[in-house]
Amino acid sequence: MNYEERVREIIVDQLGVDAAKVTPEAAFIEDLGADSLDTVELIMAFEEEFNIEIPDEEAEKLTTVGKSIEYLKQKLAQKGQ
């Protein structure tokens, strides 16, 4: 499974939403019904899954599915994966 699919799977699982709704434009709070606690837990799930650390100031910017996938792509490239 590539990392994009893994990210989508985490989002589906954490937020309990339909996979079809997890489009690149979908915003966690506005479109997927997350609250502030959900978003914290979601970032933690990304960190755990990919064994990385996401600083708070960067985490705040990850408000949509697409932004998260893009950010994680760069982060994993830096890590050499």
Place this chain on the structure above:
Amino acid sequence: MAALPSITPRRVVVTGLGVITPIGNTKEAFWSSLVAGRGGMGKITRFDSSDYASHIAAEVKDFNPEDYGDKREMRRMDLFCQFGYAAAQQAIEDAGIQFDAIDSDRVGVIIGSGIGGMYIFEDQVRVIDQKGPRRITPFFIPMMISDIIAGHISIRYNLRGPNYATTSACATSGHSVGCAMREIRYGFADMMIAGGSEAPVCQTGLGGFCSMKAVSTRNDEPERACRPFDAERDGFVMGEGAGILVLEEYEHARRRGAHIYGEIAGVGFTADAFHITAPPDDGHGAVRAMRLAVQDAGLSLTDIDYINAHGTSTPLNDAAETKAIRTLFGEHADKLLVSSTKSMHGHLLGAAGAVEAAAVLLSFDRDIVPPTINYERPDPECDLDYVPNEARNAKIYHALSNTFGFGGHNACLAIKRVE
């Protein structure tokens, strides 16, 4: 705006019941077990208990949290919260409340837990040890805190009146129901959702009670382990679940044609001021709590015909409670029916008071008094009519429900039949 609090005390009745218990996850299943004298104890299935002194608990069976909320919602709740959330929904449905027809500012919630979210606490301590503190879930605190059921229920039904939890160990829901009664009696609310919930059958819960030597170790005969007032009792059996009542101002209930189970007519709250876990031999805290509840209800001691005892099956409690009943009631003690339904559902700790009040209210409804099962050998220190082993047909008019908690907290409810 709501009316100012009234200074004329008002009558408070119960119009809805909800239970999740080791002997039934609906009021009808619960009642059938009580009448049949069917216990819910067994070997612990939740985790491997072989290293513990006791392997026995009364676990809730066949509980599916998703019957009461979607998967994501229920995943944010510890088990104790799921139990309470479920029982509250049952009680509200049972009361037949049409929320759009009532003033939600005048409806409150008091649901407590003796401990709170033990499973999430255990789990997150392991997370700290294994992954470090940065991996603690942001839901840890809202899952663990013992007041959270009251919050969830207010959100689900938009109930905007008084909202809090009580915590007094095994007296928790005696206090929550009593406090809810006072909120309505003195005019702060017209309707209250009240009770308690507990889910202590986890490693730390069992280990802690085992170290106190408080739980039964009759490991080979779990179904006979909880034997309140019997000479061979050796400790309580941990239970789990929730009991929730809908309390309502009498005229409010009459106007909407609600079924009335009975009246919460009086409360008595006292402290032993003696020891953190043991009752005083003469049970003076219990004596005063029962006397206050009877007085608060405007009754005489001789009006009381049934006591749903705290009756934990520990050597100390049952002797002290019996002594307290004898001390307070004198000769009338011999006319009382006294039973401990814990013999069947186990000790639900913070949920005990509300579950047992529900048993009393159903007893009014059905004219049957549930028994104390596993009563085989009389103890000279316990010499009342404990309704041994078989339910008894009896029309009860005035009952007491006792709850006593570690810390020396005592809460007694006086419950009246409403004709």
